[in-house]
Amino acid sequence: MASEHPPISAPTISDVAAAAGVGRATAARTLGGYGSVSAVARERVLAAAERLGYRSNILARSMTTGVTNSLGIVVADIGNTFFSGLIRGASDAASARNLDVIVISTYEDLAAERHAVGVLLDKQVDGIVVSSAAVGAPDAEHLAEATRRGTPVVLIDRLVPGLHLDAVVVDNRAEARRVTRTLIEAGHRRIGFLWGPTTDTGIDTLDELLTVNTRSLWSDAERLRGYLDALQDAGIPYAPGLVTTGAKTEESAARAALAMLQSEDPPTALFATEAEALIGALHAVQDLGLSYPGDVSLVGFDDTSWATVMQPPLTMIAQPVDAMGRLAVEQVVSRIGSPEYEPRLHMLPAELMTRSSIGPPSRVPGAPTASAGKA
CATH class of the missing domain: 3.40.50.2300 (Response regulator)
Structure with missing residues (x-):
C-alpha cells in the first residue's frame, strides 16, 4: 500500500540560508569550509544547519573546493592481522585529522587493485595508501596515472621497483x-x-x-x-x-x-x-x-x-604496523600540502621477538630422522 504521506525531503543549503537569515553563498561557504565568513554569520548558519538536520553533500562540496577530506586505503587482505594492523594505525591517524577512510581489499589480485584505485579516483579521494601487488613499474601504471592526476599515492609494506613514490616499509x-x-x-x-x-x-x-x-x-x-x-x-x-x-x-x-x-x-x-x-x-x-x-x-x-x-x-619478527599505518597517512597529508618535493622513503625498524621456539639442532645434518619417509 502506498504511503499516505509524501517523503520528507532533506534540507538544502537554501533552506539553511533562509533559516539563518543569510544569503545562499554565505551558507555554502560556511558549510563547505572555504572562503571568508563573519563569525556571527558562521554561528547562525551552523546553528540553523544543526536545527534542520542538514548534512553536507560531500561530492558537491568537492567540486567547489577540490577537497573531500577522504583517503583511500588498498591492502591485499583485510582479514590478515598484519594488514588489519596497518588499517587501524592509518584510520587512527586519519580520524585525528578529521579525514574519512575508504578501505578496499584486493587479495593480491592486480586487476582488483586497478579497479580499486579507479573507484577511489572516481570518488575523488584526496590521497591513496596502497600495498601494491605490482612487481614493477609496468604493472603499476594505474598508480603512476593517479599521481599524474594530482592524487598523492603512498606505498606501504612494499615498494614497486621502478616506481618513484613515497613509501613506508621495513628493511x-x-x-x-x-x-x-x-x-x-x-x-x-x-x-x-x-x-x-x-x-x-x-x-x-x-x-x-x-x-x-x-x-x-x-x-x-x-x-x-x-x-x-x-x-x-x-x-x-x-x-x-x-x-x-x-x-x-x-x-x-x-x-x-x-x-x-x-x-x-x-x-x-x-x-x-x-x-x-x-x-x-x-x-x-x-x-x-x-x-x-x-x-x-x-x-x-x-x-x-x-x-x-x-x-x-x-619467536617472530614484529613489524611496527601501527606506526607504519600512521606514518603513511601523515605522508599522504604532507604530500597534499606540498606536492612538489621529492618522494620520501621511510624504512622503519622491526624487532625480533625472541621467545622459546629456537633450540639447537636435534641431529647431525645428513642423518635421516625417524619421520623421514612417513606417509
Whole structure:
C-alpha cells in the first residue's frame, strides 16, 4: 500500500540560508569550509544547519573546493592481522585529522587493485595508501596515472621497483638476514624457508630461484635475499629442497613443510615468511608427531598475539604496523600540502621477538630422522 504521506525531503543549503537569515553563498561557504565568513554569520548558519538536520553533500562540496577530506586505503587482505594492523594505525591517524577512510581489499589480485584505485579516483579521494601487488613499474601504471592526476599515492609494506613514490616499509632483507643468522648461531645448517611466491616451473638451481625472485613482490624478494645473505655469510651452500614457493596460506605451507620434514635430509629449522605460513608449519610438525624446538626450530615474520600463547611461545619478527599505518597517512597529508618535493622513503625498524621456539639442532645434518619417509 502506498504511503499516505509524501517523503520528507532533506534540507538544502537554501533552506539553511533562509533559516539563518543569510544569503545562499554565505551558507555554502560556511558549510563547505572555504572562503571568508563573519563569525556571527558562521554561528547562525551552523546553528540553523544543526536545527534542520542538514548534512553536507560531500561530492558537491568537492567540486567547489577540490577537497573531500577522504583517503583511500588498498591492502591485499583485510582479514590478515598484519594488514588489519596497518588499517587501524592509518584510520587512527586519519580520524585525528578529521579525514574519512575508504578501505578496499584486493587479495593480491592486480586487476582488483586497478579497479580499486579507479573507484577511489572516481570518488575523488584526496590521497591513496596502497600495498601494491605490482612487481614493477609496468604493472603499476594505474598508480603512476593517479599521481599524474594530482592524487598523492603512498606505498606501504612494499615498494614497486621502478616506481618513484613515497613509501613506508621495513628493511625486509635485513630482518630476514637477522632471523636466519639467529638460527645459524643456534647451530642450524639446514634451514627450511617457507616462501610466498608461486611458480609453474621447478626450482633446481640458485639461478632459477633468483629468476623467480625477479618476478616476486618486493617484500618477498627482499626476504629471500636476506635468507641467502645469511647463508653466504656463514659459508653454507644453497640447498634447493630447502626453499619452497607458494607458501602464503596455511594449507600450502603445511604441504610444503610436510614435504621438507619427510625428506631424506630434512631441515632442523623452519623459517616462515608469513604468519599464515607459520601456522601451516605448526600443523605439519603436529601431524608428524614432532615437537618444537626439540625436533625442529620454528620462527616467522609478522608477530601476532597468538604467537605468545603457544606452548612454547614462538619467536617472530614484529613489524611496527601501527606506526607504519600512521606514518603513511601523515605522508599522504604532507604530500597534499606540498606536492612538489621529492618522494620520501621511510624504512622503519622491526624487532625480533625472541621467545622459546629456537633450540639447537636435534641431529647431525645428513642423518635421516625417524619421520623421514612417513606417509
